[in-house]
Amino acid sequence: MAVTTFVLSALFVPIASAQPGAPIADPLPTPGTSGIGLELTEVAQLPESRPVPPPTDARLRRHNRINHLGEVPDGSGRLFVPDMNGKLYLLDNGVQHAYLDLGAAVGPDFHTHRGLGSGFGFAAFHPNFKRNGKFYTVHTETGAALTTKKPDLPSPADMQVHGVITEWTASDPRADVFSGTRREILRVGYATFIHGFQEIGFNPTARWWNEDHGLLYIASGDGGIGVSSTVPQDLGLPQGKILRIDPAGRNGVNGQYSIPRSNPFLSRAGALGEIYAYGMRDPYRFSWDAGGSHRMFLGHIGEKAVDSVYEVRKGANLGWSEREGIWEFRRGDPSCGVFPLPADDAKYGYTYPVAAFDHNRLASSRPCADSGNALMGGFVYRGSKIPSLRGKYIYGEGVKGLIYYAEEREMRLGRPMAATREMMVYAYGRLTTLKALVNDPNRVDLRFGQDAAGELYVLAKANGKIWKVTGARTFASCRAGHDFVAGATSARWWEPVTPALWQFPGREVVLAQPGIARPGPRRPFEYAVLKKGPAFGSVQFDASVRLDTPVSEFNRDVIIVFGHRSDSEFYYAHLSSDNKIYPHNGIFVVNHADRLRLDHQWDAARSVGAPPAVSDTAWHRVRVKHCSGTGEIAVYVDGSPYPLMTAVDKTFSSGRVGFGSFDNIGRLRDLRVRGTGVDR
Template sequence: MPKVLRCLVAALLVAALSAPPAAAQPDTPVADPIPEKPITPGLTLTLEEFAAFPKTDTVPPPVDPRLVRWARVNYLGQLPDGRVYVPDLNGKLYFLKDGVPHVYLDVGAAFAPDFISGRGLGSGFGFVTFHPEFAKNGKFYTVHTEAGAALTTKTPDFPPQPNHVVQGVIDEWTATDPKADTFQGTRREVLRLGFGSNIHGIQQIDFNPTAKPGDEDYGLLYIAAGDGGRGVTTDMPQDLGGPYGKLLRIDPTDTSAGTYGIPATNPFVNREGALKEIYAVGMRDPHRFSWDPQAGNRMFLGHIGEHAIEAVYEVRAGDNFGWSVREGAFVFKKEDRCNLYTLPEGDEQFGFTYPVAAYDHDPPPGHSCTADSGHAIVGGMVYRGERLPALKGKYVFGDIVDGRVFFTEAAQMRRTRKERAPIFQFQLRDASGKRVTMAQLAGHNRVDLRFGVDGQGELYALSKANGKIWKITGARWEKPDVLPTLQNDLVAAYDFDHPVIGDPAKEADQGYSGTAISLVNGGDRMRVEDGAHPGSTRSMQAQQVEPATAGNDDWKAGIYAEAGVPRLRPFNAVKGVTIMGWFKMTGQNPSPNSNSANPDDRYGAIGLAGVLSGNSQGHDVRALLELITVNGEMRVVALGRRVDGGSSQTFAADEPWESVLPMNTWVFLAATFDYDTGAMALYKNGRALPGSYTLTGDPWGVEGEPEPDLASATDPRGIKIGGSYPQNTRENNPCNCRMDSLMFLDRVVSPLEIWGQYKLATMRTR
C-alpha cells in the first residue's frame, strides 16, 4: 500500500455522541453534567513557529510550581500599521520585528516595587489594548497587579473585597510618538480594584474592533473583572453594587467627571444602587472575550468554571450568567461544592443566560471535588481570515492546561438553540507535517495555552511553558477515508455515523462547510448497520414507504432553504463539482408512481445525490448523480446546470442501470461536472463509465467569452439525497436504496483521484 494511503487507514477517533441524561429529580446531583465529549472530526491545523521570547522571572519568586514558566506570553495582536505586539505577565510589552521581540515598554519596572507577578496564575502584566485611534492620539491601556505598600497607600475606586491582598490596576499610556518602537510618554491611572485573593482578578481589557467611528460602541473599553475567588462562598458576582464577577464598560478618554466616563447606553445606568459601569454580571473567571468581525459582530466569552463547566457565552448588554448560583446551565450550591444540580422548574423566571457551548472536567476516579482538575477554558476567536477556508466561521478556542485546541461553528452558537453547539477537537501537525500535541510543542504537560490574532484575521497559539508562539498556517480535513488530495475540497461529506448532538434526526457534516442535513421522515431509523466498505459501520436507508398512497412519507435526506444555504457557498461561481459515494439497491426501482391511479405506473427517475441550483424549487440542480429515463430506457446519469434557470446537460452511461447497480451490491459511483469546458463524466468502482451526452450543441453556454466559465454565483438552495424536494413538499424520484460515505467537492476530481479514493476505501480492514 502506498505510504500516503497507509497513513490514512487508521480509524477516525470519534467520541460517542451521547444523548443528554434523563432529567434528574429536583435537588438530585447530576453525575455527568455534559456527557458529550469533544468530537475529533479529522480537521487538522498546521502550526509553524513564529517567535520565541527571552526567559523572564516572576516578582517575587514563585511558590506555586505552575508559575515556573519560560516566558508568560499571553496574547498576540497587531496594530493597523503592521507592528505585532505581545505582553508577558512578568512585566514586559514586546513589539516583534521579523519575528524577533524587542521591549517596547517595561510595565513591571514602571510600577516597582509594588508590581507583583509571582502570586496567582493571572497576576502581573495581564493585558494590553490599543485605542482605535492610537495612530493619532498615542493612547493604549494596560492592566497589572500590585501588592506590598500599594495595599495601604493606594485606595481602590470601589470598596475592596474584605482583607484584599492584591489590586488590579488599569493605566492609560500616551506615547509622544505613536510610530516609535520604544515607548516615551506619559501615563495616568484609570481604575483600581481590590481583590481578596490572588486569583480571578482583571483578566482582559479590550476595545470592540468591529465598532466604527460613530458607532455606539466605538472607543469604549471592556473590562473582565473576576470574582477574586469569593464567588464560591458569597453572592458577590450577583451584587450589582460591586464590580467583582462582572464585565464592565467605560469610556477611558472621557475625563470630564473623573478618570473615565460612563457610557449612557450601559444597561444599568438608571438602576438604583447598581454600578453604572456594569455591562454584564454573574461571572467567576471571565478569561477571554472577542468579537466575531462578521455575522452580527457578536461577542463571545470564554468562562472558567468552578466544579465542572468550562463555557462559552454569547454576551449582550445586561446579561446575567448566573454565577454563583449557577455554573453553566446547572444549579451550584455553596453548601455542596462537589455536585451540580438540574435547573428548577420555571427557571426562566430568573433571567439567567446559559452557555452556547460548553464541556466539563471529567475528573479521574477518586479525584477530590475541591482540587484543581487540570482543566480551564481559554476563549478564542471566530476565524474570518482568507488564508484558511476550512476554518471559516469557526470559533477556535482551547483548554489552557492540557493544550487541546477546539472549535465550534459560530453559526450554531445561538442563545435561541435548545442544544449547545457541539465542540470539535482539532488534530495538530508541526511545520514538517508530523502529528503533534500542544504539550509536545510546548515541551511541558502544562501548556498554558493562549490565542492571538493579527490584522488579517489569522490566528496564533501561544504557550507560557516555553515562551513560544506558533502561527496557524494550515487547516485541512484529514478524514482517514478521504484521499489527501481531496481533503481541502471536501465541502460536505456524510457517513451516517455522526448524528447531530441532541438531534439524531440530523446528520453532521464531515466536510469543511459544516452543513448538517435532515434525515427526512425516517429520522434516526434511517441509519442501518450496513457499512459500504471496511471503514464504515452504518449507511442510510432511503425508501418509498407507502407505494399505493400519495404523500410525502418517503425516506430521503437533505437540506433546503429558499434564500440559499450560506454554508454551501463554496459551490458558488466554481469551475467544477464532483459528487461521489457508495450506493446499494435494496428494493423495487424505479418506484411505483404514488401520484398515479394506474398501479403499473413507475416514476421516471431514481434520486441519488445532488447539489441544488441557486433558484431551485427542490428539483433543479447544479450537479446531480441520478438515474433517469433516456430514450425510453433508465440510465445512470450525471446531470448538471451551469447557470441558474438555464439549460441542463445530461451525460448518460451506456451500460444498463441494472448492471451498473446490481441488486444488494455496494457500488462506488462518481460524477464530475466541468463548467468551464462543458465536460461531464461518470465512474463506477474507480473506472470511467462509457457514455454520451443527451443534448448536442452548447446547452451550458461555455463557448466564447468570458473565460473561465463558472457556475452561477448564488448560494445553492440545498443538497438532496435519495429523491427530490428535500423540503418534503412532494416526491418524484424516490430510491429504494442505501447510501454511504457521500462526498460533495468543489472541483473536478481527476480519474486517478477517483480510482485512488475507491482503492483507499476498499483496502481498509474492519
C-alpha cells in the same frame, strides 16, 4: 433603561440523569474529533522570564507567561505580546524586542509571584493609536499599595491584591520602544490572588458612529469568592462583571474616565453604572466576531464542572454563582457539582452558554479539588487564508493544550448549545500535539491571538513559543485509488477463519454463530477475509453492518478488518456497544502479539473511548479509511462527516479487508471497497 435578558427554554444537550438532589455525574459528552487539523508554523520564541520573588506554585514557573497576541492598530503590521512577568514585546516582521517594561515602571508593588492571573495581565491598543499613541494595560499590585492606595470602586475590606488599569501615551507611536506618559484609569481590590482583572479591549468592529467606539471593556473576575458568596450577582460591586468605560471622559468616580450613557445600569439605584454585564466567575477572554452581526463572545472558566462560551449582550446576567453553565450551582454543596435547573428557572432570566465542555473529572478525584481545566476563549475565524475555517469559533482548553471549535452559526442564544469538536495539530509536516510541541506532559498553558487580517495564532507559556495557523487539513484525506470491489456477497469471495460459522444468503455476509478464542495472540475470534479483487494499499471500505447479538448483552461487537496479511498481521476497527474498557470500540493492530490499541480517542486515565459505535440491532453505515502513505486511519459511522475514531500507524502498508467479531454474531451488506491495488 431596558435590560435585555435571555431565557433557556429547553436543554437540547445529552446530559446524564441524576437522582433528585444528586449532582449530575457527567454533564456533557466529551467533544468529538472534527477530522480537521490546524497547520502551525512557528514564528517566534520570546525570552525566558520569571516571577519575582520565585513562586512556590509550580504553575507559575514557566518558560515565560505570554498570554495574548494582537496587532498594533496603526497599519505597521507589528504584533504585540504581553508577558505577565512584566514586559510588553513587539514582533516586527519577525524581529522581536521589548517595547515596555511595565514591571520596572510600576516598581516594588508590582505583584507576579502568587495567583495565576498575577502580573502584567493584558494590553489593549486604542483604535486610534496611530494618531493618539494611547494603549492600556492591566497589572496587579500588593505591598504598600494595599495601604497607601485606595480602590476607586467598592472592594473587600480584607483585599489581598489590587487590579490596576493604566493608560499609556506614546510620544511617538511609530517608535520601537515606548517613551511617553502614563496615568492610572481605574483601581479595584480583590479578596484573593485569583480572578481579578482579566482581558481589557475595544470593540474592533465599532465605527466612529457606533455607541461602542472608543469604549474600553474590562473583564473583572469574582476575586475567587463567588463560590461561597453572591458577589457576582450584586450590581453594587465590580467583581464578577464586565465593565464598560470611556477612558477619554472624566466624570467617573475618580475623574479619570466616564461612564457611557448607554450602559444598562446607569439609572438603577444602587447599581454601578460601569457594569455592562454580570454574573461571572472568571471571564477570562472575550472577542467580537468580525463577520455576521459582530457578536461578542466570552470564554468563561467555570468552577468544578463546566466551562462555557457565552454571547454577551448589554445587561446580561450569566448566572454565576447561582448557575454554572446550563445547570444549577449550589453554594456549599460538598460535591462541588451541578444540578438540574429548578422548575421556576425561567423567572430569573439568566443568559445561558452557546457552547461548553465539561471537566471529565476522574472518579478518583476529590470532589472539590482543582479539575485542571480552563477554557481559553478565542476568535471566530474570518480571515482569508484558510477558507475551510471560516465561521468557526476556535477556542480551547488551556492546561492540556486542546484546540476546539464550534460553528458560529450554531451559537445562538435560547437555542441548543453548539456542538464542540476537537481539532488536530500539524507542525513541521506531521501530526502532533501541543503537549509534544512544548515538550511538557503536564501543562501547555495554551492561549490564542489574532492579527488585523483575522489570521490566528497559538501561544504556549510552557516554552514561550508562538505559532501562526497557516493552514488546515482534513485527516485521512488521501485519494484511496481506482481499484474497486462491490457486491461481493457470494461464499466464493470470502475466506472465513471457521467456514461452518458463516452464511451467504445472497445480499448479505452473515456471521451466524459466535467464534471462540484461538491459540496465538489475543485477536478477534472469528472473521472472514474478502478474496475478490487485490490486496489494497490505501483503501476506503464502505458497508452497512448489523449486530445481531441481543442488546441485553454487554460486550457486543462487530469488526472491520483491513491491512490483513496473515492471521496474526492486520488492523481492525472494533465497533462496540461499550466504550469503557481497553479492548472495546477502538482501532487496533495485531502484529504477532496481542492486539494493541491505536486510536486517539482512548482516555486511559478515565477508561473511556469514543462514543459507542453500535448500540442496537439496526443497520449502520460504516466507512473505514486507511492512507498507507501517512498511516492515517479514520472510522466514520452513519454518514457523519466527522470521524468517530482516528489513529496513525505504519505497521502495515497494504493488505486485504474483512468482517467479523470477537464472540458475537452480525452481518454485512452493501459492500463497496475502493483503493490502490498492490501485489504483495
